[in-house]
Amino acid sequence: MTNLLTVHLDTNYLGEEMSYTYEREINYYETDKMGIVHHSNYIRFLEEARCRWLRELGISMEILEEKGYTIPTLEVNCRYKTHVTSGDVILIKPIVTEYNGVRMKVSYDVIEKNTGNVVIKAWTKHCFTNTSLKPINMKKNNIEIHNIFDKLLNEALPV
Amino acid sequence: MTNLLTVHLDTNYLGEEMSYTYEREINYYETDKMGIVHHSNYIRFLEEARCRWLRELGISMEILEEKGYTIPTLEVNCRYKTHVTSGDVILIKPIVTEYNGVRMKVSYDVIEKNTGNVVIKAWTKHCFTNTSLKPINMKKNNIEIHNIFDKLLNEALPV
Amino acid sequence: MTNLLTVHLDTNYLGEEMSYTYEREINYYETDKMGIVHHSNYIRFLEEARCRWLRELGISMEILEEKGYTIPTLEVNCRYKTHVTSGDVILIKPIVTEYNGVRMKVSYDVIEKNTGNVVIKAWTKHCFTNTSLKPINMKKNNIEIHNIFDKLLNEALPV
């Protein structure tokens, strides 16, 4: 995870174009009897951030599905650092940290807006499939979409 | 709702064949920061009971979908009576209280297993659709499925 | 429900102060295999709208809990009219349609932003409790909070 952190910090030098931050308020129904957000919900928040980010990039899940693509999740990893609860606001910054046309890794900084505390450290791995959920190589199937992800990866790389 | 209650009590005289009870333990992630089950989850528990009941009757949602039918929910009504929390076990008894081939109303007794306390009183209304989500008349489309629901209604009626 | 609709239409004449609209995008994880929002999720969207509305009014759930109050849900009723799916945006307008210090009914118009289609018609009933979940009379317990709800009810009444 050290590398990911480095990547993230370095990207601060790269200017506005790659930076996407998703602001999200915690709902009451997302807490559990411990009084804090149930840990499973963060996996959903990551998806929210990822989907809205893709839409900002012009390739929303809905557009991708129209073109016959889906982006299933192959793996998730989430380390819980501090707790938030209903009414709190979190900021999620997704960046592409691995991409080769076939697989993609997205890493996320998640902080509490008011305090700046790190809430979780997380990453998700994905592949690309057609409508029959068969894996495809995006570079061979759709060079425009490929170029978007490739650019995101390059922007995320340390200079 | 008085009628529904009467229906339920009367059906105790009608023998085993119509009686279905779904036993369900409450999960930790279904509680909220009040320390009790979040009220939205009961709508899901009702669906669980309904789906497993239909499967017992030989018409699981999966079989219905294979035949091209779905049973969308048109309306839900849920009155919350007492609270349960993680580790508690509830018993859900669904009965058909209205059915005419086009619309169906299912009513539910939900009690806590250990105490017998009424947890919620609820009903849901449904129609039947084909794969394009167009409403259909089950009596005209599939007399076998129609007969099952019709029998359930008759069994639920007070003698 | 005709009365509720009338109330809502009439309130358009009453000026901006009571009008609150919550804009909410549907998430991917809120859909089910029918391809549309699972019906249980609307109960959660209503809570989101209600909580953010209360916060706008200066009495967020968090502030209420600090003062020792909660607002449990006693009953929900939801009629499903048209479907929405991930990426769609809904607008939720809550109004107080009954209030007497002890009980409160909140009604909701929920429309799809792009089409103006009615998505659901819903209402929820609530009481007020102290930290031991014992019902209280808000008029006797906290006249300031009482006055807010009372004003909301009066604003919602047809002229």
Add this chain to the structure above:
Amino acid sequence: MTNLLTVHLDTNYLGEEMSYTYEREINYYETDKMGIVHHSNYIRFLEEARCRWLRELGISMEILEEKGYTIPTLEVNCRYKTHVTSGDVILIKPIVTEYNGVRMKVSYDVIEKNTGNVVIKAWTKHCFTNTSLKPINMKKNNIEIHNIFDKLLNEALPV
């Protein structure tokens, strides 16, 4: 993850006492518009398995909470292998693969009952806290609970 698999296979020689399998049917509301279980739900299924397993061992979450302990989740990792959908039944086998009184790692085999297909490979890491959510050393705080987890770890080790 190779080691974990080895651990799991070896434990088959150790007799019945440590083997716990949680059987779980997938609900309709747990699917998404891809027609399969939404990936976030598996985190919840793991918790279900973990909680019921602890109860079998005499230390349910409710008993632990009464004694003033909670077991927060520090990290989750989940690799998605094959898809299941509503009506499918999965079997979850949790085993303790790391434990030292302060931290615990639980690993899970999750297979589809009918096919034997591996659905996910997952692990979760936990600590132990008191009611103020301060980390504690279970060995120093409660030797009986410590011994249960210690025994589970030893049973899971390859002979």
